[in-house]
Amino acid sequence: MSVATSTTDQSLCAPLPVLGRDVTVPLVTGGEVSYAALDYAASAPALQRVWDDVAAYAPYYGSVHRGAGYLSQLSTDLFENARRTVEEFLDCRADDQVVFTRSTTDSLNLLASTLPADCQVFVYETEHHASLLPWRDARVTYLNAPRTPGEAVATLERALAERDPYGPALVCVTGASNVTGELWPVKELAAAAHAHGARIVLDAAQLAPHHPVSVQELDVDWVAFSGHKLYAPFGSGVLAGRADWLQEAEPYLAGGGASKAVARRADGGVDVEWHTTAARHEAGSPNVIGAYSIASACKALTEAGFESLVAREQELIARVQGGLAEVPEVKVLSLFGDDAPRVGVISFVVEGWNSSHFAAALSAEYGIGVRDGLFCAHPLVRTLLGSDPQDQGECGAPEGAPGEKSLNAIRVSFGAGTPDEHVERFVRAVRELVREGARWAYRTEGGRCVPDTGSAAS
Numbered sequence: 001m002s003v004a005t006s007t008t009d010q011s012l013c014a015p016l017p018v019l020g021r022d023v024t025v026p027l028v029t030g031g032e033v034s035y036a037a038l039d040y041a042a043s044a045p046a047l048q049r050v051w052d053d054v055a056a057y058a059p060y061y062g063s064v065h066r067g068a069g070y071l072s073q074l075s076t077d078l079f080e081n082a083r084r085t086v087e088e089f090l091d092c093r094a095d096d097q098v099v100f101t102r103s104t105t106d107s108l109n110l111l112a113s114t115l116p117a118d119c120q121v122f123v124y125e126t127e128h129h130a131s132l133l134p135w136r137d138a139r140v141t142y143l144n145a146p147r148t149p150g151e152a153v154a155t156l157e158r159a160l161a162e163r164d165p166y167g168p169a170l171v172c173v174t175g176a177s178n179v180t181g182e183l184w185p186v187k188e189l190a191a192a193a194h195a196h197g198a199r200i201v202l203d204a205a206q207l208a209p210h211h212p213v214s215v216q217e218l219d220v221d222w223v224a225f226s227g228h229k230l231y232a233p234f235g236s237g238v239l240a241g242r243a244d245w246l247q248e249a250e251p252y253l254a255g256g257g258a259s260k261a262v263a264r265r266a267d268g269g270v271d272v273e274w275h276t277t278a279a280r281h282e283a284g285s286p287n288v289i290g291a292y293s294i295a296s297a298c299k300a301l302t303e304a305g306f307e308s309l310v311a312r313e314q315e316l317i318a319r320v321q322g323g324l325a326e327v328p329e330v331k332v333l334s335l336f337g338d339d340a341p342r343v344g345v346i347s348f349v350v351e352g353w354n355s356s357h358f359a360a361a362l363s364a365e366y367g368i369g370v371r372d373g374l375f376c377a378h379p380l381v382r383t384l385l386g387s388d389p390q391d392q393g394e395c396g397a398p399e400g401a402p403g404e405k406s407l408n409a410i411r412v413s414f415g416a417g418t419p420d421e422h423v424e425r426f427v428r429a430v431r432e433l434v435r436e437g438a439r440w441a442y443r444t445e446g447g448r449c450v451p452d453t454g455s456a457a458s
Contacts, residue, residue, distance in 0.1 A: 013308040016300065017048035018231065018417030025367045028440045028451045033367035036422035040229075041178050041345045041413035042371055044209060046293070047231040053296040054234065054289055064288050065257065065279075079288045082295035083278070089298035090223055090240050091214035097243040099278045100236055100291045104205040105130040107224035107239035108172070110281055111201055112138065114249035119168040122159055122198070124152070125379040126179075126335065131172045131203040131224075132379070138170075145383045148336055149185040153192050160196035169198035175207030179377050179384070179411070181317075181345030182336050183207075190219045201241070205229050209415055210313060210343035212306045215241065227290055231417065232297040236290025239281075247276045251283060258283035301416070309416050313344050316414055316423050320346055323427030329353075329434050333384040333409060344418070347375070347411040349385065350434060355408040360449035361438045366429040368422070371411040381409055 024032040037045055057078065062071030064079045083098045092098065101107045112134040115121070121135040124143045141159055146152035156171060163169060171193045176183050186202055193200040201222040204213050208225040215223055222241030227234060251258040251274055258280050261273040274280050301309065321338070324330045329351040334340065350358050359372035374381045387407050412426060441452040 013304065013312055015312075015419050016231075016304060016309075016416045018045040019048060019051055020045045021417070021419070027367060028364040034421075036366070036368040036425055038412045038414050038418070038422060038426055039369050039371050040209070040415045040418070041181075041206060041375075041411060043228045043233055044231045044415055045417055046233055047297055047300050047417065049300040050232050050293050050296045054293050057292060058289075061288065064286050066285075075288055079286060079291055082288075082291040085295035085298050086238055086240065089213075089302065090238075091212075091216050092240055093216060093242075095243060096215065096241055097246055097278045098238060098240045099246065099281050100286060100294075101224075101239055101281075102235060102287070103130075103228070103237040104128075104203060104224045104226040105134070105237075107237050108201070108203065109134040110239055110252045111170075111222060111224070111245075112136075113252055114245040115170065116168045116245065116248075118165075119170055120163055121170050121172060122156060123172040124174075125383070126177065127172065127174055127377065127380070128178050128203065128205070129376045129378070130205070131174060131201075132377075135172075145335060145380060149188070149340075153185055153188045156189055157192045157196070160193065160198055166197070169193075169196070171198050171200040172203065173200065174203045174205075175213065176210065176343045176345070177335070177377075177380070178206045178345060179347050179375050179380050179409075180334050180336075180340075181206070181342035181347075181413070182334065183211075183341045183343070186220065187218050190221075194219070199242070206343060206345060209301075211310060227294040227297065230294060230297045231300070231415075232290070232293035234287070234290040234293040236287045236294055238294065243276075246278075246281060250274075252281040253283040255283035257286070304416070313415065316418060316420070317342065317344055317346070319423050320412065320414075320427060324348060324430065327431055327434050330430065333381075335384070344414040345411065346413070347381070347384075347409045349409050350430075353434075354449070355410045356449040357438070357442055358433065359410055360442055360451065361433055361440070362426070362429055364442075364451045365433075365439055366425060368426055368429060370426075371413070373408050375409070375411055385409065 023035045025035045026032050060071050060074055062075040064076050086098050101110055108131050115138050120139045122141045123132060126145045143155050146155055173189050174184055175186055190200045199221040202220040204223050204225040207213055209230045224239050227236040258274055259272050260275050263271050265271055324332055331349050333347045355372040359370050362368040362370055442449045443452045
């Protein structure tokens, strides 16, 4: 998967308008500042376009698939058109199905419920918990963290070749790491899986907001992603791909919408004919607002031009990497190396700093929102840190000093809506905190570092 290189071309597109761009937050040192939302990997802000589309539709909201009235018919058309928009956005095959879910986690749990008997699942320990944990009813082989893309492919090929008995198999892999932002060799992994009679599902939660995802080009069997990562935070997600396993499995949820016909039997039981379309796994009243918001985001990103969006994001990545590289106390986490292609997700530790303390200072003293912790990818972060599972420790306690291992990390993430100033402020704040220290005192409350009210640092 190719990635645009860093550029300073003045033709780079402007950041896309997002909600919250004018929000100001108070600083413990006094005054207010515009909030720098640099936690896109957790939840990206809604695109203004998405919000406007949802607001325009809201008065016309009606029951989907269940009414003859005008608003019901309009809502049904909007819901099904949203499905077609997602199909186009993902470049799906003609016979693929698009199922609307609640999230990536929900999508992968849905797929896990459709696995054939005796299916063996292969998943890297580097996965987000959403793709690491759903396979509880299957035989799971956890693959060690690779240190190069080539090693990732070779590890998978060996594991697939050695599986016994030789039966149905599924490979689950991320497209872009939610910890390091690094792009995985999805196309090569798909080729390896298919060469050994296995299928592959792509967790595109962190990839789809940053790069075009083509089911056909990558040759994956399924793709899962979340609306709240794709600038559409309205509680919806997608599972798109091959229909056979979905059609043959019992419905994910039993109820109205999934059932085509229901009749009582003479013995008092119930006979049910389930749908074979995507509706089979969409029981209950669907989240039409969530589905529509995803479709709106898909259209907005496509119309903005992924080539321009990628180019601008690569420029922001270069600024962050360059700024962090100038601070010797900062160590950026990586599997494949500092030069590996990545999206706008970068995790790091700071020598001598507790990660929660550092993140709290960024927020309280600079108005910058980042994430600290293990990012719902505990095995990967602990592998990168070389640390064992344990508590973070008290706020302000020195951690990561020379010769010591960090317990948690800090993650900065950004995307199509990030202004240049937010990135510049972040780089400046890291430099100042490392060189000058925090200007305020902090304490531990509920397991997190928070400013100690009324107490400036001594």
